[in-house]
Amino acid sequence: MAASQTDPEKLLNEAMQAWAASVQSLVESGAKAVRSSEFLASATDLEVAIAETPSDEVFRIDKVTVSRYQPLTEVRTDVPPVLISYGLFGRQTMIDLQEDRSLVRNLLSAGVDVYVVDWGTPTRADQFITLDDIIDDYLRSCVEYLASRNDGKPITMFGICEGGTFSAALAAAQPQLFAGLALAITPIDFKGDPDNFWPGEGFLNSWISNLTEDDIDLLIGTYGMLPGALTGAVFSSLTPVTSMTKYNLGLARMDGNEAAILNFLRMEKWIADRPDHPGAAAREWLNDLYRENHLVKGKFKIAGKAVDLSNIACPVLNIYAKQDHIVPASCTRPLGDFLSDDQYEEIGFPGGHVGVFVSGKAQGVVAGGLVEWMERKLTAAGAKGQPTETSSRSATKKTKTRAKTKTKA
Amino acid sequence: MATRDDGLDAMMNIWQESQAAFFKAQKEVADSFTKALSQTGQGADMAGSMAGNMADMSTMSGGVKAWQDFIKSWAPGWDPSAMMGQPNRTNMFNMGRDDVFSMLDASNWTQFAPDQLRDILMSIANGPRFADLAMPQVDAAGAWREVLDYQQATADFAKTMQKAWSKAYEEYSKSFTLEDLKAPDPGEALDAWLAAANEQLLDIQRSPEFLDAQRRMLRAGNEIKARQRDLAEQWSEAYQMPTRTEVDDLAKIVQELRREVRQLKRQLAAQ
Numbered sequence: 001m002a003a004s005q006t007d008p009e010k011l012l013n014e015a016m017q018a019w020a021a022s023v024q025s026l027v028e029s030g031a032k033a034v035r036s037s038e039f040l041a042s043a044t045d046l047e048v049a050i051a052e053t054p055s056d057e058v059f060r061i062d063k064v065t066v067s068r069y070q071p072l073t074e075v076r077t078d079v080p081p082v083l084i085s086y087g088l089f090g091r092q093t094m095i096d097l098q099e100d101r102s103l104v105r106n107l108l109s110a111g112v113d114v115y116v117v118d119w120g121t122p123t124r125a126d127q128f129i130t131l132d133d134i135i136d137d138y139l140r141s142c143v144e145y146l147a148s149r150n151d152g153k154p155i156t157m158f159g160i161c162e163g164g165t166f167s168a169a170l171a172a173a174q175p176q177l178f179a180g181l182a183l184a185i186t187p188i189d190f191k192g193d194p195d196n197f198w199p200g201e202g203f204l205n206s207w208i209s210n211l212t213e214d215d216i217d218l219l220i221g222t223y224g225m226l227p228g229a230l231t232g233a234v235f236s237s238l239t240p241v242t243s244m245t246k247y248n249l250g251l252a253r254m255d256g257n258e259a260a261i262l263n264f265l266r267m268e269k270w271i272a273d274r275p276d277h278p279g280a281a282a283r284e285w286l287n288d289l290y291r292e293n294h295l296v297k298g299k300f301k302i303a304g305k306a307v308d309l310s311n312i313a314c315p316v317l318n319i320y321a322k323q324d325h326i327v328p329a330s331c332t333r334p335l336g337d338f339l340s341d342d343q344y345e346e347i348g349f350p351g352g353h354v355g356v357f358v359s360g361k362a363q364g365v366v367a368g369g370l371v372e373w374m375e376r377k378l379t380a381a382g383a384k385g386q387p388t389e390t391s392s393r394s395a396t397k398k399t400k401t402r403a404k405t406k407t408k409a
Numbered sequence: 410m411a412t413r414d415d416g417l418d419a420m421m422n423i424w425q426e427s428q429a430a431f432f433k434a435q436k437e438v439a440d441s442f443t444k445a446l447s448q449t450g451q452g453a454d455m456a457g458s459m460a461g462n463m464a465d466m467s468t469m470s471g472g473v474k475a476w477q478d479f480i481k482s483w484a485p486g487w488d489p490s491a492m493m494g495q496p497n498r499t500n501m502f503n504m505g506r507d508d509v510f511s512m513l514d515a516s517n518w519t520q521f522a523p524d525q526l527r528d529i530l531m532s533i534a535n536g537p538r539f540a541d542l543a544m545p546q547v548d549a550a551g552a553w554r555e556v557l558d559y560q561q562a563t564a565d566f567a568k569t570m571q572k573a574w575s576k577a578y579e580e581y582s583k584s585f586t587l588e589d590l591k592a593p594d595p596g597e598a599l600d601a602w603l604a605a606a607n608e609q610l611l612d613i614q615r616s617p618e619f620l621d622a623q624r625r626m627l628r629a630g631n632e633i634k635a636r637q638r639d640l641a642e643q644w645s646e647a648y649q650m651p652t653r654t655e656v657d658d659l660a661k662i663v664q665e666l667r668r669e670v671r672q673l674k675r676q677l678a679a680q
Contacts, residue, residue, distance in 0.1 A: 015578030
């Protein structure tokens, strides 16, 4: 029964003992742990392959490349080609983690022409690349290339996380390039709704807001870049117990299940491959966007002009995760405040940040929802208001209760 | 009546006297520092490790006692016994290339520093600079103070987290004991313990106390890293290698040129 210690040192001591005991007892008593360990001991890195869907590089600007994925089916939709842009805090390989959990494969199977931006591996030689360079130069060049390949017609952009913010900003600055804009887990209002964050939500927002501009300048100035290792450590600390238990209790509970362990290892491989973020752009991302919330305040500039999100002219689909601990739903959904009701739709995915792409459930809800939206809104038939077969699938329509842009200081 | 030559002589005298006074003062400072650092009579050449602005340090050797004596020479009232520790690291300056970074690791000197020491180091680090007087003690004091700050910041951060762990166990122990976790089937107790730990850790990570400790720890860590960068620059310069600042300058120039070229291309294409 309950121990009745009040001495803080004794309490802490017991807490640490409890922690050690909980891990130890499971490892000692569990054949499950042994089975997982056996499999881990025999697995090789080559077996943990990710991003295997074949593609060909078709465009390059500095270290940034665009690859076209080879079609998987003869069937073709008439939706404009899709350019997918992840951010620079992780690799785009997340959208093609494994064969049965691949956004890319799902789109290809639906007959969509898929292109993906790879930001390369920035080094300190790239530290002076700004958000303006990334958005108005690199991403814009990629989009213009694809538009030229599409007979000069606008394309479909799918931006993910930081890549979604880039995409939204570019779609506002150069609306003529876009036939449709889909976003996933994308920060728009970098403050969100802190009064209503659930436990574990919005740590990034509050942690970064708590730093001074000088703290961030010192960090970036010292390293030149925002080190990927540091970003990874911060992400891990957002979910402390999960991070502390994944290599012991987590693996033990997989009970030697090879598929589950391989899924886990693929995810680990993706997480471990975290590039450094160009310093100047990271400084703006943290100071101007996270701390000052310039995007929703209309103060964020591209090519010297303030970005007005209401300039986005194409249909927009915004996919958010209801249990997203990295980009709270209240940080992404305010995009709707800038757009007309018939222009803007949402899908609220019942899962976490990365789960939007790698969970089994996401393959139908997210990939299926995206295809359905494109066919309904971006094809000739869809644009005439003739729903396609897939349009009956539910995309959780946004309720129209939003007030015009509520920005937080 | 004074002649023009007399005036010149007077000026020369003033100049010579001031110069003599300056050199005397410089010698005293150098003597004091040299004496303090050579007390142990052993230790390798420190000049290589501090490089750059450390002029002729070849006779100086280092050690814990030397540093303590040095600090005492600035602040006679300071009690070095308050921070004795890790005597096995007394010949840390024998480690060649790694000396630079060892200098920055105050764990070689002490676990925790009294505020008095921090104040002393601050007064040295923030003291006036002289154009023609090498003052290695200023950089060394700054580096030492920064490591002490980092130690303090990490200790404060750990203390904050310890509170969360203690509270988690307090919550857990309302229904379970430590023995429950050691039982053959600890499943229920384990889940309860993880839930309690998760709740408290998430709770503390939103607290002002955590935010403050986290910010100070990040800041202190970066200050040390920045100091390492400065020392590395001095090394590079001393050995005719490109410094990071120089390479950064080139990277910046290249990036700016790229921007200009692309803007021009766009302008041309639009014509």
